[in-house]
Amino acid sequence: MKNVMVTRADRGIKDMTDITHPLLKSYAKKFDMDFVVLSGEPKLYTDDKRPHYRILEVKDILQEYDRALLIDSDTVITPNCPNIFEEVPEDCIGSIFEDKGTRKSHRHSLIFDVQKVWGDVGWREGYTNAGVYVMSKEHSNIFDPVKNSYWTGWGSADVHMAYQANRLNYKFHELSYKWNHMTMFSEPWNGNASRFDSNIIHYAGNGIFENKHISRLNQIKEDLNFLYGNNP
Numbered sequence: 001m002k003n004v005m006v007t008r009a010d011r012g013i014k015d016m017t018d019i020t021h022p023l024l025k026s027y028a029k030k031f032d033m034d035f036v037v038l039s040g041e042p043k044l045y046t047d048d049k050r051p052h053y054r055i056l057e058v059k060d061i062l063q064e065y066d067r068a069l070l071i072d073s074d075t076v077i078t079p080n081c082p083n084i085f086e087e088v089p090e091d092c093i094g095s096i097f098e099d100k101g102t103r104k105s106h107r108h109s110l111i112f113d114v115q116k117v118w119g120d121v122g123w124r125e126g127y128t129n130a131g132v133y134v135m136s137k138e139h140s141n142i143f144d145p146v147k148n149s150y151w152t153g154w155g156s157a158d159v160h161m162a163y164q165a166n167r168l169n170y171k172f173h174e175l176s177y178k179w180n181h182m183t184m185f186s187e188p189w190n191g192n193a194s195r196f197d198s199n200i201i202h203y204a205g206n207g208i209f210e211n212k213h214i215s216r217l218n219q220i221k222e223d224l225n226f227l228y229g230n231n232p
Contacts, residue, residue: 003033003085004065008054009073010039016074016217019224023077031083033069036061052157053150055130059143062135066090070133074203075180076220078227081199084134084179092173093142093165094134096180098158099127101189110155114163118146123166130158131202132180139170183209196227 005028009017021037028035038054055070062068069084088094099107107127115123135142142164151160165172177185181198184190186209195201195209201223207216214222 001067002065003031003067003069004036004061005033005069005071006036006038006058006061007071007073008038008052013073016220019220020073020076023224024071024073024075027077027081031085034065052130055157055161056143056150058135059140062137062140065137067134067136070130070135071200072131072202072204074207074216074220075131076201076203076223076227078196078199078201084132084175084199087175087179088134088173089171090136091138092134092171093128093139094173094175094179095128095130096132096175096177097126098129098182098184099125101184101187103184110153110159111162113153114151114155114159118163121163121167123163126162126166126172126174128158128162128165128172129180129182129202129204130161131182131204132175132200133161134173134175139165141168142170183207186210195223 005024007024025035038057040054058068058070067085067090084094108125111123111127115121142161144164146164151163153159177190177193178198179200180202181195181200182202182204185193186195203216203220208214208219212219
């Protein structure tokens with residue numbers, strides 16, 4: 001079994017990746033994954049070449065690998081994070097579902113919007129997040145265009161990939177929020193869960209926990225110091 005970890009980044013977030021990528025590389029090495037950074041021009045059949053669509057290159061990468069962990073560069077792997085490939089069955093796509101709590105109504109509206117444009121595929125719930133996402137070679141056609149186009153509305157790659165996966169009737173394995181702990185999972189509806197009890201912290205969006213007056217980069221630095229001290 002040949003596995004790979006794939007992340008996306010460019011020079012615009014170098015201050016962040018200088019501190020997050022060493023942890024990603026260490027995790028990849030620990031569990032025998034190759035490490036690939038996608039940094040080139042996004043490949044989209046539209047003038048709207050948004051950075052999220054660098055993810056399309058994973059289709060080509062999966063010609064060489066059996067399984068892939070897609071992980072955003074604004075994530076921190078916590079010290080005791082286990083092997084995510086052991087959590088997700090090989091025939092499933094693994095992701096948290098984001099249509100919960102305060103985001104439920106909005107994410108369901110996005111699920112409705114894409115099917116209004118591209119056709120109903122029976123997708124009613126289970127809004128996935130590509131920030132931490134496990135897939136196998138057999139799932140690589142979720143990156144193909146739909147009717148010669150890609151979803152460039154709100155949600156971009158997340159919506160596109162989920163629409164295709166539902167259209168193709170792929171099985172999902174819902175990951176616990178502890179595998180992709182965004183700020184939404186520290187809200188009251190989820191018991192104000194501590195990100196430090198999770199496996200992977202994801203600083204998506206503004207990435208600021210606990211309403212601090214702090215930048216996202218400094219939030220990551222503070223959290224790394226708490227988790228690792230001077231020995232990340």
